[in-house]
Amino acid sequence: MTQLLLRPNIELEPKALAIGGRRLEILCVKNLEPLISELEAEGRQEIAHFPFWVKIWEASIVLTDWLVHTGLDKNQEILEIGAGMGITGLFLGAFGHRVTITDNQPDALALMEKNALHNGIETVRVSALDWHEPDTHETWDIICGSELIYRKSDVHPVIEILKKKLRSGGTAYLAHDIARMSMMEFLMEAEKEFDLSHKGMAFTGMGEKKQIIIHTLKHKA
Numbered sequence: 001m002t003q004l005l006l007r008p009n010i011e012l013e014p015k016a017l018a019i020g021g022r023r024l025e026i027l028c029v030k031n032l033e034p035l036i037s038e039l040e041a042e043g044r045q046e047i048a049h050f051p052f053w054v055k056i057w058e059a060s061i062v063l064t065d066w067l068v069h070t071g072l073d074k075n076q077e078i079l080e081i082g083a084g085m086g087i088t089g090l091f092l093g094a095f096g097h098r099v100t101i102t103d104n105q106p107d108a109l110a111l112m113e114k115n116a117l118h119n120g121i122e123t124v125r126v127s128a129l130d131w132h133e134p135d136t137h138e139t140w141d142i143i144c145g146s147e148l149i150y151r152k153s154d155v156h157p158v159i160e161i162l163k164k165k166l167r168s169g170g171t172a173y174l175a176h177d178i179a180r181m182s183m184m185e186f187l188m189e190a191e192k193e194f195d196l197s198h199k200g201m202a203f204t205g206m207g208e209k210k211q212i213i214i215h216t217l218k219h220k221a
Contacts (some may be wrong), residue, residue, distance in 0.1 A: 053103060
């Protein structure tokens with residue numbers, strides 16, 4: 001694995017995280033302020049530029065726990081999109097699954113790669129993937145992601161990624177906080193292309209109590 005470089009002004013701290021009976025030590029961004037100050041100095045304060053990737057989202061923990069208990073076939077190839085901290089991909093990799101973990105933020109990619117190396121996970125590959133301009137001809141058996149949709153402009157690109165990159169007979173699993181109303185438009189559009197099912201899961205931890213929804217998508221027959 002060729003090591004990507006994290007910007008030197010990003011200070012890290014280790015946090016233990018256990019999911020599905022497996023414990024990893026995740027290197028996390030210790031202080032968000034330097035990143036916010038940098039965006040302000042560059043005049044990039046819109047939501048599109050906010051570093052959402054630094055947070056370990058509750059939905060990613062719930063999705064990961066659910067996936068590791070579903071008995072996924074280890075011969076299947078998995079893609080995590082909009083991975084941010086890459087929690088789902090890292091844990092699935094720790095359980096021996098072959099996972100490609102993707103994001104379009106260079107710092108997120110560098111930190112995911114650093115965490116894979118830090119935890120000795122050899123079955124994951126970290127790769128850049130921009131939903132709006134995907135530059136890959138690969139396809140996958142499983143595609144997963146958490147808290148993906150924040151803007152209307154993300155709806156169509158994510159649906160196109162799923163249409164083009166999910167293999168025939170494959171399954172996509174997407175998770176989000178039930179309060180994330182931006183997912184509603186995505187689901188309305190997605191049901192035109194996919195068969196959907198939904199499952200509600202409770203999350204309690206890290207001082208939070210949330211309701212997480214997991215959507216399962218399959219190509220229409």
